Amino acid sequence: MAGNDNSRLPELRSNGSGENWGSRIGVILAVAGSAVGLGNFLRFPGQATLNGGGVFMIPYFISLLLLGIPICWIEWTIGRHGGSKGFNSAPGIFSVLWRHPFSKYFGALALIVPVGIYMYYVYVEAWCLAYAWDYFTGTMAQYPKEIAAYKEHFDTFVGKHDNGFLLRNGAGLQKSVVFLVIVFIINFIFIYRGLTRGIELFCKWAMPILILFGVVVLVRVLTLGTPDPARPEANINNALGFMWNPKTAPGESIWTPLTNTQVWLAAAGQIFFSLSVGFGIVLNYASYLRKDDDVILSGLTATSTNEFCEVCLAGLITIPAAFIFLGAASLTPEVLSSSFELGFKALPAVFARMPAGSFFGALWFFMLFAAAITSSLSMLQPAIAFLEEGFGMGRKLSVTCLGMITAVGGLLVVYFSKDLIALDVLDFWVGTVCIFLLATIQVILVGWVFGIERTKQEASRGAAIRIPGVFWFVIKYVSPLYLLIIFAGWCYQAVPRYIKNVVAMNADDRGTVLLMLTFVVVLLVFFGLLVNLAGRNWRAWGKLPVREPEEALPVAAGQSNTGGRQ
């Protein structure tokens, strides 16, 4: 091709859309913001306490090394590679990785996962902002100090009593729905502003604020001492011990929990979901890097930021604070294993008893809101990028289309609020099963189709630090195997329980499950069709080879495609 072809200029500069991150720290904080979410602060402490206490950290860090960091590096590397070939969306990036017409449909999963999760995550995000507002205005201080009061408040607030509860004229309507609308609009305003003026700018402010607020609450918790002299056992020393002491029966070795498969599964699952690997988000974010930008150090830094929030902040705040004010008896396995129970029922009771609890409650829930919104913003960008590059849409049109799609899902979640069944269905099928599938496909594609040697070359370009050689073996053999074992173990544990729960439901609730499952299938088909149409456009625009794959493969093996929308 002639070197003076002007249509090639955008590709030479950077990637397909021509958008780039403004700074290295900006992309790191954006990816870290995407990873740091409610799971860090509400899920991790409960999982650690339930699964061996401090000993949980051994399988946790092993999973970080064998699963979290390798997959993170893979996503950063192939995302930047896809961007250098003119693609920012997962279907395009997957087409570059594996020159086969079917590969782009794997990429459709990387659109459904973030969009599907956004539909309920934004609702939970609205709860955090509403709780922060209630603490700020003093509304929360009016409730009694017992957990039961906060349970009833939460159930009414989210409409757990009945479907359609929130949309009727009554006391419940209103606050959670109003805050949902506010949060929804905030998200789309920042997405509309674009990569650098929207996401990057927001994360550069939100992440330091989040960490600052977290540190303030941490200092408060660690300096509580023994707040109630009548209960001397409720002190910070015992509170930290409740979370970090190895959970063993008398006479057992402290390492006994390591022989329990459940502990390993829980640790690997926590790492997996905490780092947001398999969401399709890092792929998209990394595609906006320049061709020679570092991915290894940046990926590791984003991961370490996530770990700091999870281990050093959440690990020292959530459970110790709950133990001091509520006691061990209140922290049942039911409470510890549910983020909603711990975060929205137990912790408000903690702040009600804590000196200056309204102030620290406001800080805590605003911190959760900041963690959630940096994640939800990242869930929108992959689909925006896809609509822009797959159909040539402008920012305004793509944001409007995605706004309507996510509003439909959000409305379903809000309407079918009874026992949060609609939210659970989306979380189970999109937020868990699809993520496992996508992560497994990614690891296998990179290790066995794209090839370790090419990945190694791609990763090392511009790298500020070197990946130890052993990690390539891990990426090719250990990570896929580990992932498959966790997925199988999770299916063995969770699927029978899920089916049993659905069977035990009444007819109305089963109807809700069926409806939401149908919605998930419709989403899959809808995005599959969109990907198909986008593939045709890319071929027509010369971004993908027009020839059949059998003919195209030998040519494609060592050459890049043309890229650049015409």
Add this chain to the structure above:
Amino acid sequence: MTPAGWALMLISCGFVVCLTVYCYYKVLTTPRETERMHAPIDIDTHDKDT
């Protein structure tokens, strides 16, 4: 809190803090690759692409 609990907590938090500090130190002190000057010979013009 038992000695084992203290050890596990301090090692875990210490490891994460050290990793985070190291990473941010490297990020803030290493110049961005694309900010360096490239000689014309290093610039890929994609002329050989089909």
